[in-house]
Amino acid sequence: MAEYGISTGQRVAVIWDRSSPVEALKGLVDKLQLLAGDESHVSVENINQLLQSAHKESSFDVVLSGLVPGSTTVHSTEILAEIARILRPGGQVLLKEPVETTSVHESRVKTAAKLCSALTLSGLVEVKELQKESLTPEEVQSVQEHLGYQSDSLVSVQVTGKKPNFEVGSSTQLKLSFPKKTAVSEKPVVDPTAAKLWTLSASDMNDDGMDLIDSDELLDPEDLKKPDPASLRAVSCGEGTRRKACKNCTCGLAEELEQEKAKEQKKSQPKSACGNCYLGDAFRCASCPYLGMPAFKPGEKILLSEKNLHDS
Numbered sequence: 001m002a003e004y005g006i007s008t009g010q011r012v013a014v015i016w017d018r019s020s021p022v023e024a025l026k027g028l029v030d031k032l033q034l035l036a037g038d039e040s041h042v043s044v045e046n047i048n049q050l051l052q053s054a055h056k057e058s059s060f061d062v063v064l065s066g067l068v069p070g071s072t073t074v075h076s077t078e079i080l081a082e083i084a085r086i087l088r089p090g091g092q093v094l095l096k097e098p099v100e101t102t103s104v105h106e107s108r109v110k111t112a113a114k115l116c117s118a119l120t121l122s123g124l125v126e127v128k129e130l131q132k133e134s135l136t137p138e139e140v141q142s143v144q145e146h147l148g149y150q151s152d153s154l155v156s157v158q159v160t161g162k163k164p165n166f167e168v169g170s171s172t173q174l175k176l177s178f179p180k181k182t183a184v185s186e187k188p189v190v191d192p193t194a195a196k197l198w199t200l201s202a203s204d205m206n207d208d209g210m211d212l213i214d215s216d217e218l219l220d221p222e223d224l225k226k227p228d229p230a231s232l233r234a235v236s237c238g239e240g241t242r243r244k245a246c247k248n249c250t251c252g253l254a255e256e257l258e259q260e261k262a263k264e265q266k267k268s269q270p271k272s273a274c275g276n277c278y279l280g281d282a283f284r285c286a287s288c289p290y291l292g293m294p295a296f297k298p299g300e301k302i303l304l305s306e307k308n309l310h311d312s
Contacts, residue, residue: 004094006062008037013055013086015065017047017073019146024069032064047073050082058088058167066096072135072142072156073097074109080122087163093124094160098135098143101153109149112157124161132157229256266299 006012012032016025025044032042045053047065063083066073074097075083083093099112110118112129119127132155135143144150166172229252245254276283280295296302 004062004064005092006032006035008035009041010036010061011041011043011059012036013043013045013060013063014067015045015047015050015063015073015079015083016068017066017071017146019073019142020068020071024071028064028068047075047079050079055086057085058091059086061088061091063087063091063093064095065093067094070136070138070142071096072139072146074147075115075118077118077122080118084123084163089163089165089167091163092160093119093163094130094158096156096158098139098147098154099157100151101155104151107149108147109143109151109154112159115157115159119159119161123163125164127159127161130158130160229253 012035014025014029014032029042029044033039036042043055043060045055063086065075065079065083073095075095083095087093097115098109099115100107100109101111103111112132116127116129135154135156139156140154143154243253243257245257274283274285274288276285277288277290278296278298278300281291284291290302293302
């Protein structure tokens, strides 16, 4: 057992499962107690009860699992993470497990490479494979009975790993070295004349001492002339025998046509002799053809019947 690195005074955890023969387990524990120097330094845990155990983190220096002769223990991800938790920083784990020599899709039994990867993912370092050996007839039968698995390409592999020299969640102060700050060079001497050239003071903004340009002097007489509306019209605006403004007219032709239309409507309206026909009977003369009709708005077109026209 010296190859396991167990010395006097170390705390050792032995993990077993239902495939472990009772006599072989007892013999392994007796040898470990002799190496550790005290019976209290060796703890025995069933793999199915390990997650419910009351072990505090960093409780053991060495964890041995699946090393009972004749056992065929398979370690899940949760078990490997728990083993890493109860190990002390710098502690060592050694486990034995049947593995496949060929890659099998969705197999319950891992390959040696996947077993090493699982140990690394659980937080262990310096994970390495120690040895491989063929399964004994008893171990083959144990795999079939306890794992319900049968294959001709199974071997037994021993893998070891080490917990880092720190606990999960621990913190430490980092020593950072920064380059020394170089002395700031003195500001260069500025020529007074150059500084004055680029300096603007309140006295420079005095209106009395500044020559201002009159904005009216920037305009020529031609700029002050009102442009001819015809020159502002588009080429197609008002073309043809019938004058018509284009859509969204901006040259003034639309307004000009509206004014002409209003003048024509005003001329076409009948003129009243007294100018009070629209006010009502109280203001109309005796010969008004609108007698008896209600008042109407100026310019509103009123239709007279033939009787009213004949009477008038």
